[in-house]
Each structure stands twice: as structure tokens, then as C-alpha cells.
Amino acid sequence: MKCYYGRIMAVKGVSLSVNPEEIVCLIGANGSGKTTLLSAVCGLLPDWTGEMEFFEQSLKGMEPPAVVRSGISLVPEGRLIFPPLSVLDNLKLGAYTMYKKKAADTVKKDLEYVTGLFPVLKERFDQPAGTLSGGEQQMLAIARALMARPKLLLLDEPSMGLAPMIVERIMEVLEVLRKRGITIVLVEQNALAALEVADRGYVFETGSVVLQGSADELLADKDVKRAYLGKDYGDFYDAV
């Protein structure tokens, strides 16, 4: 079993693949095309060419509801929770496709499971989601995505704007999830934190993959730093 992402024009012909039950992280500076790629996978962007397959099923022309039903959930950048709704309602909406599959019983179990992962959420069930702190909101966003029982979980910048402690906690949860058999694609700017949990990584620069390899290899590679902080001062024009 393998899932492939084919060539995508918007991000200049990227090809990559993710194996089941692994954590793959996509790192790179802002605007390097990581988020665009995730949006395309989820069906948010209709304009892409190339091929994308998930468990040998093409994702071409699928709209987000269908993508979610097929087992891919996205934790979007900026979380996109529903602030006026309660935490519980947010979670229940995450299970919208499950309810529609007439699997209301499993929803209850899932609810217990995700609140087991993030006990904070249980304490705040009835609060409007907008009143949560940033870290709690991020947890809620992940929990909400899990409610749809994804086989593949896509996370876009889960560490953005969060304290290191919370980032650590979230990364721990990702490892737990992987053990439960969920495949994870992690888009991160915080490369070190991401590479620590990931099995493999791809480094993006201006819309294409410039490096790929196992997490350990990448951690050791100096070029990773280059992708973020640029070549040394002066090298640039010398190269011209």
C-alpha cells in the first residue's frame, strides 16, 4: 500500500510519496509551496494537474467532503476552528462524515479517545472554542480532524505561535497516533521539532523539493539551514 502525490504545476512539479504508518515532514521557508500542496490534496484547490492517488484511488476532481470520507483529514494552518461553537460541537462537527455514515456509536468512542489524548478539552467541553488558548485551539483542531477517523492526517504548521512546551506535547501525540496506525504528513517551519518525530522529510524551496531523505540525514545536513537562512553573505552574487 502506498499513496502517491503526482506532479502539481502550482508547486512546480513536485513528486513525493508517503508510506502507511509513517510520519513524513515537509519543511522549508514560507512561500515554498507546502501549504499549497496540502490544499491540493484536500480538494480545496481545484486547479492542479498531474496525479494524486490515495490507496490507489485517484483524488482528481474530489471535493473536500469526499476527500474526508475517503480518509484524509487536514489540520489547517491557522487552525480554522469554529470559535462561537462549543468545544464539544466542534468535535462533533469533525465527525460530520461519521454521523452521515450512520456510525454514531463510534463517534462516542472516538470522543472518549481524543479527549484521552487531550484531557484539557474535556474540561472545556461547553466553552466556546474561541475562548481557548492558542495551544488548546491547536489541540482542538487536531482532535477535530481525528474525529473523522482519518487514515492520513495532514497537519499544516501545528507549532505556529505556540510555546515550546506545547509543541512538544503535540509532537508526542503525533507519535502516539502513528502507533495507532495513522499516517501523518507534517508541514512545519520549525524544522528541528518536526524532524525529531518524523521518519522522513522533504525540504521545499520556492515550490520544489530540493532535498529529501530520512529525518536523521536531514537533521545533519547543513543545506537545511541554507534553505532557511540563505547562503552566506556575498555568495549570491558571486554565483551569478
Place this chain on the structure above:
Amino acid sequence: MQEILQYLFSGITNGAIYAVIAVGFSMLYSSTELINFAHGEFVMLGALSMVTLAAGFGWPLVPAFVLTVAAVGMAGLLFERLAIRPVRQPDHIVLIIITVGASIFLRGLGMLIWGKDAYSMQPFSDHPPIDVAGAKLLAQSIWILVIVMALTAGLHLFYRRTLTGKAMSACAVSKKAAWIVGIPTKWMVLLAFALATAMGAVAGAIIAPVTMSSYDMGTVLGLKGFCAAMLGGLGSLWGAILGGFLLGILEALGVGFVSSGLKDATAFVLLLLVLYVRPQGIIGSAEVKRF
């Protein structure tokens, strides 16, 4: 004192009607960011269907009411499918003109079906007016209030308790976020249309006994409802209810203490003041949107 009470009764009755119409506007706006200028015409369809079924065909009230609301809701559904969804460039001004076109079309249709005359029908119950400290409260007013309250409570429960209701509010909060979690937003929009127009039909059906219904009654009611929705805050259920009652009561007091000729002016001056001071409406908190 007795007069003030009487003004209040009058205001509350009208206000309740404005409120239901405003809820229709608000509901549609929160799901689609569209102002339906044909909404008043759906009120007209509701009123005239109710009169026809109840007074014309002599149906009992309940089935007549249910059929009216369901039929107009269906009309709203058709409206979305035929006139709103095919729009190639869903620019706000374009959508406004389409709904204006729809309002003219529906008015014309109403005239073809029911002719140019006005119709009236019996109140829901034949109870004499109730005397409260010398002021008279109509039985129909109580009916209207009860129905409006039941409806509000129902909507509140729908939004709070049912998955579909929650999904609709989620759509209203952020269409993208709703889409990501797998909520079929297009269906939600369709549902919003059906519900909003059904709301209009309810308004029409409950006022049919207190006033005269004719094919051209919709424009003014639509405008007042729009006004009320704006007053309370576009996109908020409670804002619409509050705006409706506020508008109705202030109009009645305006008649009582200012001048009956300036009654409508009272409403619009109030509206302008609210817009200038607090453009998001009394309850609304949504950011002021632009075209």
C-alpha cells in the same frame, strides 16, 4: 398609560412579524452573505397561499399552514437552484439585481395567480380581544407571538442541538473550515435558502388574518424586515428578533408620540443612526463586509 400599552401591543404584533422576516434575511445572509431582495415576495406568497387554502378551499388551519410553509420553502429551493447557483460571477451587485429581478417576477406571478385584489381571512381563533388595563390585545396577536416564540425556540434548538444545525452555523462561521471537516457546504446553502423562504412563508401566513393580503404587499414588508435585520445585526438570530421587535415598537410609539405620517421615517432615521454609530448592528459582531 392605557394608550402606551395599546401602542406597545400594536408594536409587538408588528414587531413579531418584522422579526420573522428579519430572521429569514439573517439566516440567508449568515450562510451565503446574500441579501435576498425577493424575500418580501416570499412573504406575499405565504400570505396568499394561506388565504387561498384556509379561506378559499376551507382547509383546516394546521394543514393549510404546513402546506403553505412547505410549498414556499420548495419555491425558495427552486430559486436557489435555478437563479442563484448558475450565476457565473457571484458578485454581490449582480446577485442583488438577480434577487430584484426575482422579486418582480414573483410579484408578477402573484398577480397572475391571485389577481390584483386584496384578500382577507378569519383569525386563527374567534376569541374576542383581551382587555389588559383598558388596552386591547388581539387573539391573533397572541397567536402571532406564540408562533414566533415557538419558531425562535425551534430555530435555537435546531442550531444548538442538531448536527445539521451545527453544520449550518459552522458554514456561517467559515465556509472553508466547514468544507475541510467534510460538511457539504452547497447543501447547507440550499437548506438555508429553503429555511429562510419558509420563514418568510410563516410570516405571511400569520399576518394574513390581521391584514389584507395582495400581490404587492411584499415590497414594504421585505424592506422593513431588512431594516430590522440590519438593526439587530445581520447574521444573528437573536439580533434579528430584537431588531424586529424594536422596529415594531418604535414605529408604534412614533405614531403615538410623533406623527403617523412620519412613521416610516422613524424606522429609517433609527436605522441610519444605528448604522453610523454601530454599523454591525446592536447584537452583531461580525466584521463589516464590503462588496
Place this chain on the structure above:
Amino acid sequence: MNATAKTMTDNAALLEIKGVDKKFGGVNALRDIGFCLNQGSITGLIGPNGAGKTTLFNLITGVFPADRGEIRFKGRPVNRCRVHELVRLGIARTFQNVELFENMTVLENILVGLHTRTKCGMLESMLRFPRTIREEKKAMTRATELLEFVGLQKYMHQRSSDLPFGWQRLLELARALAAEPGLLLLDEPAAGLNMSETRELGELIKQIKDQGITILLVEHDMSLTMSISEKIVVLDQGKKIAEGPPRTVQSDETVMAAYLGKAKK
């Protein structure tokens, strides 16, 4: 590190930022930011996502006022100035996502850029006085010059939205230059450009600097930022964490940590 900034102040500061705070609904977007931009220099403003670069940008360009602190341009406080007043004073900007007037031609875009440098009001345009015509001619010449500078003179009469993205960037740059700014703020000018386009842009920015225009650059493309900036200011989570010449900043521990995250093990 903050000390290094002071030592660099050779020329007069064109823009001074002192102790600026900005809150959004309880969240501190910026906390106690302060630095100077020297006349005729290129300064890079960098930092990870959500560091507050855009907020700072918006404060300098007058989109909203600072909660606390002071911003001085040419020695004059500009905290409360509205956007268009700042342009008149000489602060011009470009946008991250390129905000061109899409329904207008390339030439017209530049002519709008000349807005602050021309005067004719509505009545004058209606009656078309000789002065109006003269002014229009002058504006036209100037616009053509600017288009030549960025190399778009051939496409004057095309709709701006029909240009390829890279050229749209150049057009926006030319439009900002039309306002004859003393300070030019560039918000991610290289985003969406390919390598060679980025190089050309770098050259262009240097040329602009050589005309005596001070530049503040927010850019993720580090190759570009590091190679043309004389000074780099680094923000993280609303705070300034470093300031200095590129080489120093590149090897700064705090900066590394902010970008790459802290190593756990």
C-alpha cells in the same frame, strides 16, 4: 546584539521606531520594538511566520496606529498619520500578494502611482484647463521613464492583470517609485519569482537604493535578503531578537533557534 545597532548609526536616521507595542484582542502582536533605518540603506526585516513583520509593516505605513511608542519619519512623528498622508510624506510600499489595479492598463497603474505628485482636482479635469493638459503630459513622461526603468515600456497598454506574475511585481515596484518616496517598504518582493527573476530584482533594488531611496525589505528568500541588505532586523513572536549585519545575524544562536526550533535531545 542591540548595542551593535547604535554603533552603525553613521548617517542620519530616516525612520526611527521606539518602544512600539501593538495588541490585537489581547494578543501581543508586537512588544517594545525599536530600531532605526538609515538614509540610503537597505534593511532586511526577517522572522518566522507570525513574528509580527506584517503588523510592523502596517504600523509604519499607517494602516493602523501603534498602541504605544513612537514612529518618526524624517524626525517627525507619524504615529497618527493616515495611509495616504504618509505616501505624500514619502513612505511607499508594495504588497506581498501584488495589489495591482487589475482592470487598468500598465500605464494607468503608474499614473495612479503619480497621484501624490500631481494636483488636478475633479473640476479641473472636467474642464480640462491648459494646466491640466500640461500636467498630464508631464505625468505621462514620468510614467514612461519609470516603465523603462523596470523594462515594461513595451506593455504600457496591456491590462495589468494580463502580465505574467513576475512583471506584475516589477510594475508594482515602479508604481511605488512613482510616488517619489524617501522610504520604500517591500513586502516579500521575491515571493513567487524564480531564481533569475529574483536576481534581477536584487539588482533593481540595489539600483533603487543608489538613487538615494531607503529600503525596508521583508523577505523569506534569504539568499536575496542576506545578499543585498546592509542590516538585518530579526523578529520572533512580536519581539526583536536580533539586529545587525547579515553575517552576524546568520550565525546568531537565538535566530537559529527561532527559525529551526530548539533541539530537544
Place this chain on the structure above:
Amino acid sequence: MILSAKWRTVLTAAAVAVFMVFSQVCLAEASGDNYKIGGIFSVTGPASFLGDPEKKSMNLAIEEINEAGGVDGRKLEAVIYDTEGDPSKTVTSVGKLINKDRVTAIIGPSRTPTTLAAIPRVQRAELPFISCAAGNKIVEPIKPWVFKTAQSDIQAVASIYKHIKQKGIKKVGIITVANAFGESGKEQLQEQASDFGIAVVRSESFGADDTDMTAQLTKIRQEDPGAIICWGTNPGPAVVAKNIKQLDIKTPLYMSHGVASPKFIELAGKAAEDILLPTGKILVADLLGEDDPQKQVLSNYIEAYESRYNETVSGFGGYAYDAVYLLASAMKGTGGDKEKIRENLENISNHPGISGVFNFSKTDHNGLDPSAFVMVRIKNGDWKLVE
């Protein structure tokens, strides 16, 4: 590129504009040997309850006259346009009638504002013009070419006040609709009150589309008037009647002739009981004595209208019916000469019509006196003559 795109825009627009204009020109018809009579009524729009029966009555009258051999052997031909109650539309329609259809005379419009908008044009075109609207401004001051057949508010108000005075009531409250009809009624009510020794203690208004008038009525009730007079056209007054019953106000309620149609009783239902109003004799035609000069005309009209259109006769169609007959009799022997028709119209006397017996003169272009009205009371859902 740009230049040519612009050119095409202009050319398209120009071509379409020219096409639109000329397609109209080509449609212009040649006039035959018939006398063309123009009709402009608000067949749709808020005053359609007036315009619709007027249009039908005009057609009816013309058919009748043609069946009887026409005028001097020449047939009449009706050209009718809809004003929608809108002054600008009226002006274009009048222009169309005068210049395109080249009619001999014009009948209508149904409402006072539209009539006032039409007057300057017909005056200039020197065309006999018989309005079907109630407003007194139409014939006051006298304009040579302008006549009207509808009873004026003056006579209606006079009839009501006469009745109130007989009952010994001194104070009245009035509630009028906020449009031209209501306003003109209000003016007359306030002007004539002192002539009858009556005081108007409270004057309120309501919007034509209002759904509830209890607030206004509450305000009137505070003044404790001896009678309430409501001046409006359907459906507003029906709401007023209902509200008065609901507020349990026992004061006698008078209505204007604007609601003199069975539709009002249908709308107001039980609330219509005991309401008093002045009306042309048409509503009570069968109650009139055989000696009444209008009896014959009325029963003929009612029978013809009801069998032709299969609906109950309304109180308003008669205005147009009268206008056609008045015009036809004035046209006799003129050969279509407009000045002669005008003179003949001014000399008509003792012409029994639907709305009354017409006696036109140089100083009276309405030709009706208060006897055109009878007071009726609504009893058991029907009209009863009040002595």
C-alpha cells in the same frame, strides 16, 4: 486592440439604439375611418382596483355605442394604455395617444397625480380630456379641455358632514391614507368642517401598505370624537374597520366613496357592519325608486357589465362608462372637430350617467352636485340606503 474594442462597444450600442427606435417607428399604424378614443388607466399597480374596471367599462361602452350604429355612422375604436399609476408613464402614454395613435379624445387616468401630470400635454395638444379621478384639483381652476366624471371629494365630504350634522355630532377624528386620494380628502374634510359647525379634533394617516392601524386609532380615541372618518381606498380602510372593532371603539365610523365596492365588505367581513359611507347610486341601484333619473342607466350598465365580464360590478368602472357616453354625445355632428366636441361637452345638461346627472357648464367641468351621492349603511353584508 483597445481602440477597436472600444469602437465595437460603441457601435453595438449605437446599432441597438437605432434598431430600437426604428422598430417602433415601423410599428406605427395607419388610422382608419374610425374615431379613435384614447384610454389611460392604471390597469396594474396600486390603483388597479380603479383602472381595471374602468378599462373594462370603457370597452363595454364603446361596444354598446358601436352596436347602436356608432357616432354619426362612424365606429369608435378604443386605444388603451396602462399607466401603472405612474406619472411618467402617463405622460408617455398621453404622448403616444396624441402623436402616434392620433386619437380624438382621451379618457382617464384613474388617479389624481397621473391626471395632473397629463393635463399640461392635453391642454397644449387641445384635445378633449375626461378624467376618471376624484381630486378636485383637476377641474379647479377650470382648464378648457379638461373634464371629469368622478364625483369630487367636495361632494363626498359634504354628504358625510351633512349626515353627521343631522346626528348632532360636533367633534370628528379623521384617519386618511398617505397618498393623493387621502390627502385630498383630508384637505376637504378640514376645509369644510367649519361650514357644518364641526371640529376635526385629530387627524392621523396610515401608509397604503400598513398592516395595523391600532396606534393611530388609539390616538384618535384619546380625543373622544363623536365620529371617525376614514379616507382611503382598499385595502387600508378594511384594516381600519377591523382595528376599530378590535379596539372596541363604539364611535360611528364613516368611510369615503373610495371603498364603495363589494370588495370592501368582503375584506372587512363582520367589521364592516354599520359603517356609513357616501356612494354613487350604483351600489344601491336596485333600491332606487323607479322615478330616479339614473335608474334605467344603472340597471342597464350593471346587467351588461356583469354578463360581459362575469364579475360583480365595481363602483369605479362607471367613471369611464360615463366618460365614453358623454364624449359620444358631444361628438355627434362634429365630424371629429375637437373644438366643437369641447363646446358640446360644456353644453351637456341633464345627462343621466352612472355617477350622477351631469350638467356641464363653462364654470363646472365636473357637472355633478351632492345629489350624485347617497349615504349608505352596511347592514348584514349589504348596502342599505340611509334616509
Place this chain on the structure above:
Amino acid sequence: MGDRSQKIIYAVFVLAVILLGWGIDNAYYLQMLIFIGINTLLALSLNMLMGYAGQISLGHAAFYGIGAYVTAILTATYQVPPLLSLPAAVCMAMFVAWIVGIPTLRLSGYYLGMGTLGFGMIVHIVFREWSSVTGGASGFVGIPPLTAGPLTFDSERHYFFLVWTVVLLAIIMCRRIIDSRVGRALRAIHDGEKAAAAVGVDTKKLKLQVFVLSAGMAALAGFLYAHLIYFISPGTFGFVTSIRIVTMVVIGGMASIWGSLFGASLLTLLPEWLHAFSEFEMVVYGLILMTVMIFLPRGLTRGLLDIYERYRKNNDR
């Protein structure tokens, strides 16, 4: 740019006006053309505001009404010569626009629409209720025909030339504004208010200016209307008219001067043609409006051009 072609267009336009003016003997057609002219002015005025500056107004009939009522009151009640009442009417409307514009133009989107709508309603109610001055709901009678020195515009032909001269001048003015510094700034506001401010356009001031200008033009149309019909009543200046003006602009094509002319012509003539449908008139009218907007959202002028272009491309292939 296109200076010469513009001159040719104007020449064609003048020629067309002269030809139509002399060629048409039937006063009815002249009258229709006069109405088209007045409506073109209205559409043009709103197009400046809505099409070019991107600010919607659902109460434009108010300014139309102010123009008509001011001249009516001045000329009929106070016997002021129309030549003097013209500036008074226009200035009055502009003044009101200025006062109202300051708070209203801060709003945007539906809120701006609602604000202008409310303003329009209030003005309409004032016309209706202030009967001692405006004649109230029954309308204002006795407006004199237009005279200017030795000229009297009391025949359709004269009025036709007057109105279309005004329209031509208005078109030239608008064209000039649009092609000028101010006009470019306006269009810039429409394309992106943020970016416009960022290049130094005082968006607030400019929006207010164009609102005032637009009000003045609408008042001019009102002035012409009053002296054409000699009678005005509040009903002409209500909500329905405001919406009709918006419809003219949108159907004709936003931000297109010739589109205004086209939209105004179409919406003036359409009801005349639809009379053939009698009872079905409203239904057909509504349907046409909806269909045009659904399939040609950029308005008829642009839409038809697009279709023509597509057709040509297909044929070339």
C-alpha cells in the same frame, strides 16, 4: 490615448442626435428619446459612483427628487427663472450629498446599501409629508416650461435637443474625469481600496467628491424631468426608482459610459415593448432581468461583446 477615436465617436453621436431630432416627426418617439436621455443621465451619475468608484447607492432617486423639487418650488412658488433654479437645484443636491456622505461613505457593502436606502426613504417621506411646500402626496402642479432668455423649451423637439446636448456634455465630462488623475484614482479605489490608499489616494475624500458629483448629476436629471412633465409627485422618486437606476447601470455594464446609455435605453424601452404581454409583463420583465444577470453578469454591452468575440474565435479556427 484614443483621443482621435473619441472625437470621431462624439461626432457620430452628435450626428445621430441631429438626425434623430430632425428626422423624427412623431412627438411620441421624441418623448421616448427624451426619457432615455434623462435616464442616461441618471445611469451615468450612478455609474460614476458605483461602476467607477465601487460604492453602491440604493437611494439615488433622492437626489433625482431633490433636483426636481428644488426647481419646482423655486420656479413655481417663487417665480425664480429656471436658469437660476438650475444651479440652486444642483447645489442643493450636492450639499445634501456632502452632509449625508460623510457618515454614510464610511460604510461599505450591504451596510452602505442600507444606509443609502434609508436616506432615500427618508427623503421620499419628506417629499410626501411636507405638503405645505412640496404639495404632498398629490404632487406638485404648475411647474413652468423651461426658458432661457429668448429660448423656450416647450416643444418635444426643443426639449430633445436640450436633453441630449446635456447628455453629450455629461458624457464628455465623465469621460474626461475618468481619463484624468481623479478618475484613475477612482478606478483604483474600485480595484482595491487598500492599494489605492497605499499609493497616496485620499480614499475618503475622493469617495465623498464623487458622491457629491454623482448627486449633482442626478439632480440635473431631476431638473430636466420636472420641466418636461410640469408635474412631480413623490412616487416618482421612491425606492423603486432607485433600484431601477441601479438596474440600468448593471444591465448596461458597470464602469462603461456607453453601457449607461445602453442600459438606460433598454430599461426605458423594455416596458413599452412588454406592453404586448399585458398581464405577463411583470413576469417577463423579471425573467429578462434575471436571465441577463445570470448569463451576462458583466452587463449587456460587455456580455454581448464577449459572446461576439467567442463566436469570432470559433470561426477563425
